[in-house]
Amino acid sequence: MKIVTQVKLMPEADQAAALSATLRTVNDLACWVSEVAFAHGVPREYELRKHTYPRLKAEGLGAQAAQHTIKKVRDAYTTLKANIRAGNLGKEGSRRRRKAESKPVMFRPDAAQPYDDRCLSWQYDQQTVSIWTTSGRVKDVRFVCSADALKVLQQHRQGGSDLIERDGVFYLVATCEIPESEQYEPDSFIGVDLGIANIATTSTGYISAGRGLKRYRKRQLDLRKKLQKKRTKSAKRRLKARSRREQRHAANQNHIISKTIVTEAERTGRGLSLEELKGIRTRVRLRKPQRVAVHSWAFAQLGDFIGYKAKRAGVPLVFVDPAYTSQTCAECGHVDKRNRVDQGLFICRGCGVVAHADRNASHNIATRGESVWNAGRESRVPATP
Structure with missing residues (x-):
């Protein structure tokens, strides 16, 4: 069973500036990737990569960051299509649905950016992380969380984590794979x-x-x-x-x-x-x-x-x-x-x-x-x- 665990980052001033600049850069580029995808009829991820990957690398993104940015855009269109199919944006021809279908998906400057273990490493004993930014690798970024959350991270963290910014505060949202208990036979x-x-x-x-x-x-x-x-x-x-x-x-x-x-x-x-x-x-x-x-x-x-x-x-x-x-x-x-x-x-x-x-x-x-x-x-x- 997958759950998410959130920790609060406590970066120094220069570390916070690097994290903020990174989020704005990757989200600006994600908006450009979205425009390219919309112009080409939202192709598959591999096809979209051929149109956008060289420029993302030229703009200073690392290989993994560029891949995650492209995947984030493709996932956004998959979600949009699922919402349209489920009727969450109204019936066919409705104003809300036409508006959603008529323009590319845009990303806020502080929207979440996914990281994997190549871009982000955790030091649980010191409660710090080492994270990729457009200014280079930033090490020893402190984080705080409850004792229970730290225990879950140490024992069950698997997969990627998302860097987000809310009102000037940075958080990491990590995916954890929790084993399910064996279901018992209920009396009633x-x-x-x-x-x-x-x-x-x-x-x-x-x-x-x-x-x-x-x-x-x-x-x-x-x-x-x-x-x-x-x-x-x-x-x-x-x-x-x-x-x-x-x-x-x-x-x-x-x-x-x-x-x-x-x-x-x-x-x-x-x-x-x-x-x-x-x-x-x-x-x-x-x-x-x-x-x-x-x-x-x-x-x-x-x-x-x-x-x-x-x-x-x-x-x-x-x-x-x-x-x-x-x-x-x-x-x-x-x-x-x-x-x-x-x-x-x-x-x-x-x-x-x-x-x-x-x-x-x-x-x-x-x-x-x-x-x-x-x-x-x-x-x-x-x-x-």
Whole structure:
């Protein structure tokens, strides 16, 4: 299983200048490579190399850096094509899709640049790296990270690393190959209902309320509006300094929630059953006041966090169809839209049971998860006559 580990670089002034100049040079050249690729109908990587490699070498890039720059451009077009095919940029003929298809892919001056072990070497005991730049090899660049992250790097780092710059701070994002634990046979399943009022509700009773995160986001939104209205240099500096803070806060909350859920499943020997919510933003039609809340709902990130933590722990994980889980009674199976009285109350019109709405939905998800698991486990070989 692949995961990424991020470390923060602490370069000296001359080292930071070399790293910054390197990123700007390789990304400027990547934009040129992208223009060449667009003009030639985005050829294969080998064909694109014949058109661009000599100039990249003449501009001062090393052999590996030139190869990585070409591959980065080709991968960007592969991603663009995949997004178009998946409909993420709208239907054929839409304004957004026409705009994406009508011009070359461009790269920011501080966009990530991939490195391999020929361009980057790690000294874990000294917590330093030696890295290629356009000014030559820069050695003894210090990095800092947690003790757990350092241990993961030492034991499991494989493949390349990406150099990125955020607000003048440099980071290395390294790829690590983590062995997956052997998956055990679950006794039963824990259903996890995802939502906005309650971020996650499990069939075992755990509820992660979304009130705190909602208040935090509202506070951040109001602050951004105030700063944007001022239109001063100071306000712009503050907006830039606060950028991505909300994303980091939400990601931290999702890490806490996912770790709690996976730990409980591992401790009790049960599996996890989650809703398959991909494409929900395109399926659901919302009123304008609800759009900000739904589009800032990081359910996909929470699902990904639960997924990779479950793999590391060997916890079985299945995804189920979420249709009618909030309208179905977990006791008698009666389905009625009116069963869901309001956001938090469920009253079955069939048997009269009263329950917490999200808790009831989580029990339905757990039942479906067990059915999906058993269906996949059953033998499909015809019986011997």
